[in-house]
Amino acid sequence: MASKPVKLVVRPRGKPIRNLPEETTLALLDSTADLYKRIAASSGTSVHRLRITKGSDGSLIPNSKGVTIDRTGLRDQSKIDVKDLGPQIAWRTVFIVEYLGPLLIHPLIYYLRPYIYRLPLLNQSPSSLQTLSLILICLHFLKREFETIFIHRFSLATMPILNIFKNSAHYWLLAGLNIAYWTYSPSSPTAKPANPLLTYVGIALFAIGELLNLNTHVVLRNLRSSGGTERGIPHGLGFDWVTCPNYLFETMAWVGIWMVNRSWSTGFFTVVAVAQMAAWAKKKERKYRSEFGDRYRRKRYAILPGIY
Template sequence: MSIWLSIFYPPPPSAFVAAMSAIICASLAYTGLSEVRGRHLQYSKFWNTGRPSDDARRARISSRAGMLLLYTPALASAAASLGVLAGERSLLLGLALLLHFFKRDFEVLFIHQYSGNMMLDSAIPISLSYFLNTVCMIYAQYLTQGVPEPAVDLKYAGVVLFLVGIVGNFYHHCLLSKLREKGDKRYKIPKGGLFGLVICPHYLFEIIGFIGVSLISQTVYAVSFTTGTVFYLMGRSYATRRWYLSKFQDFPKEVKALIPYIY
C-alpha cells in the first residue's frame, strides 16, 4: 500500500469517481472478452460477420458522421477542462486528452476511408461513454488539487510515452488509409511499419499512449481506465487477427495480434 501511495494519488473522496473507476475497468475488460467471443461493437468492420442483415428501420448515418459523433463531445470536454484545471500536471492531462481526441477527429476528416454506414442507436451510447470517461478523468484530476503530490513524479515520463503512442498510432492509421484507392472497398493485408510483426500496431501504440496518460495523471481513475483499455484492445486485436485469418489464406501466421513475438 505504501508503494502504491508513493506512485499514485490516494483514492478520491468522491464515491462517484471511486465507483466509476471500478465500473469502467470491468466494463472495458468485459467488452474485450466479448470481442474474443465474437460479439463485436457495431462500428467494427467485422461486427456483423455471420449475422443477419440489420433491420432496415434502424436509423443510419454515414460512418464519417458517426465517428465524429463518437469523439467530438469528448474533445469539447477536454478543451473545456483547460479553463477549470490548474497546475502543471492537470494542464498536461487536459492537453493530452485534447490532443488525443483532436487527432481522432482529424483522422476521421482527413485520413480514414469508409465503406459503410453506422447505426445511430449504436453511435450514441459509445459517444456518451467516451464523453463520460473523459469527464471522469478530468474530475478525478480536479479532486487532487490541494492534495500532496505522489513521492514519485512520473508526469514527464508520461508525456514521453503519450507522444510516442500518439505518433505511432497516427503513423499506422496513415498506413491503413493507403491500403485502398478511393472507391475501392476491398480489404487487404496491411504492410509497413510494425504490421509485419503484429496486425494491430495502432492498438499497441494506443495502449502506450494511455499508459502515458496514466503516468501524467497518477490517479486511480486514469489507471483503471487504462487497465480496462488494455484488456479491451487485447480482445479486439485477437478478434482482428482471427478475422484476417478467416478472410486471407495467405495471411502470415507469424504475425501476432498486438505484442510482437508474444501475443
C-alpha cells in the same frame, strides 16, 4: 458473350418494406452492389438501410462492386431476404461525435475547477500536472478528429443511428467525465508535485505512441481506394510484431498519459480500452486468416508483443 440473366424472388424479412418488389432480374456478372441499388431504387429506401441475405442459408450478400451475383451462388428463381435496418448514420459522423465529448468536457471541468470543487481563492490555480494532463488528452482527441476527417477510409458507410449513444458513452463518460473530474480535483495526484522521471517518460511514451499510431493509420488508409471497400494485407512498422499495431501504439500513448497524471480514473479507462482493443484485434486476426489464407503470415500476438 452476354451474361445470363437470372430472376430473383424477393422476400421481406422482419417489418414490411413499402414498395419492395416481389422479384428482380439481374445478370450473373452484375455486382451485388447493383442488386442493392436496384432493390433500394424500387422500394424508395436508402441503400444503406438494407441488409440482403440468401434465402437458402441466411448468409449475407455483401454490398460490393467486387462480388458478382454468380459468385454468391444465386441462380434463377433463388430467394433473397431483404431487411430494413432502420435509420442510419455515417460512421465518420459517429467518430466525430464520440471524440468531441472529451474535447468539450476536459476544458470545461478544468476551467470551472473553482466552482465544481468549491476551492478557496488561494487554491484555484491548477497544478502544472493538471495543465499538462489537459494538453495531452486534448492533443490525443484532436488527433483522433483529424484522422477521422482526413485519413480514415471506412469499409461500411453507415451504422444504426441508435448505436451512436452506446458508442459515445465510452468516450463521453469514461474518457471525458470520469478522467476529467478526478484529474482536475484538488485531491488528485495531479495536484501534487510532479515526479520528473514519471512525467518525462510518460510524455515520451505519449509522443512516440501517437506518432506511430498515426503512421499505422496512414498505412491502413493506403490499402483501400477512395470510396472502395477492398481489403489488403498491411505491412510496415509494427505489423511484424502484432496484428493491430495501431492498438499497440494507442495503448502506449494512454500509458504515457497515465504516468503523467497518475490518476486511478485514467488507469481504469486505459484498462477498459485495452481490453476492448484486444477483443477487436483478435477478431481482426481471425478475419485476416479467413480472408487471405496462406497469403497472410499469421501473428501469434494480436495487440501486445509477448503478452497477448
